[in-house]
Amino acid sequence: MQQLPPPKQYVAKLADTEPLNGKFIKFQFELVEPNLLEFIAGQYVSFLVSDKGERRSYSICSSPEVKHSFEITVDTTPEGLGVNFLKNLQFGQEVQVLGPMGVFIVQEEPREENLVFVATGSGVAPFHSMIPNLLREKEDKREITLYWGLRHEEDMIWQDEFQDLAQAFPNFHFHPVLSQALQEWPLCRGHVNDCLNIHTLPTGNTGYYLCGNAKMIQEIKELLINKGIAETAIHHEKFY
Amino acid sequence: MTDKKIGKYTVKIIREKCIGAASCTAIAPGVFELDEEQIARIISQQGNDDETKLLAAQSCPTAAVIVVDNESGDQVWPIISK
Known part of the structure; x- marks a missing residue:
């Protein structure tokens, strides 16, 4: 089992915000004390979002090669405690x-x-942290595929980045799937389950990494197991 | 014979709420671990100090870890609104 860096308390400050579309906002935080964050692509951080000790967790979406700052990308449509906390931050404001x-x-x-x-x-x-890290920094030559399910094309973010990666690295394949696509959408339609059902999945010892809501993860796990994939080959992170 | 509670806090896990995010195990590995189903379980109430146990509970994204004050019997986390 890979050695994971132990979690520490950090003070960071809001350095930048970027609305990526009407749904997602990217927040960049600069580390203050300690001033370096070592993490493995795929890990998350927990923000203190109230003076009652309430916390909210977000996956790091930036490269682990950059240690003096980190980025998170947040779906702002459920306007909960975490989203409101982040949206109300001022530039330079410190967070724990x-x-x-x-x-x-x-x-x-x-x-x-x-x-x-x-x-x-x-x-x-x-995956926005994991996939470029695999392809660029680790020069991973394995076949790497990303299936990403959304409702509408306007919800998509980073599609240019993923498509550029697919162009630059022949071993990377990007499959966006829209459940409410307009007629002119040329790619996969429906849910990611539908796409996985009709695509030929890689043979051999393949690792499946699932991230999203608990219902999707349960459905995809069952689909994969029914296709003969070992449960030990399926890894997941549930967002809620 | 009654159980003698050691330390300030006792932690409990609500299995149905746990999503296996593993923040509790990362912060308090002496108290929490993930079981075969990737659900958190308690290995020892004395595995980490009380403040670490409370922080581990607070870090849980689904509030699946409850902290009870041993002296008063009150739940200190999640905070119960009155």
Whole structure:
């Protein structure tokens, strides 16, 4: 089992915000004390969001190669405590962060021959850290596939980045799937389950990484197990 | 014979709420671990100090870890609105 860095308390400050579309906002935080954050792609951090001790967790979506800052991307449509806390932050305002945490990382041992990532909605966030890290920094030559399910094309973020990665790295394949696509949408329609059902999945020892709501994860797990995939090959991170 | 509680806090897990995020195990590995179903369970109430246990509970994204004050018997986390 890979050695995970122990979580620590950090003070960070809001350095930048970027609305990616009408649904998602990216927040960048600069580390203050300690001033470096070591994490493994796929891990998350926990923000203190009230003076009652309430916390909210978000996957880090930036590269682990960048240690003086980190980014999170948040679906702002459920206007809960965490979203309102983040949206009300002023530039330079300090926050208390605990991290890194989480075991949703690419397994090193036993090594999987191929990697399939499946996300719905904001569940793509950890994959935005994991996939470029695999392809660029680790020069991973395994077949790596990302299925990402959303409702509408206007909900999509990072599609140019993922498509550029697919162009630059022939071993990476990107399959966005829209459940409420307009007629002119040329790619996969329906839910990610539908796409996985009709696509030929890689043979051999393939690792499946699922991230999204609990219902999706349960459905995809059952689909994969029915297709003969071992349960030990299926890893998940539930967003709620 | 009554159970003698050691320390300030006792932690409990609500299994149905746990999503296996593993923040409790990361912060208080002496108290929490994930079982075969990737659900948190308690291995020892004395595995970490009380403040670490409380922080581990507070870090849970689904409030699946309850903290009870041993002296008063009151739940200190999640905070119960009155």
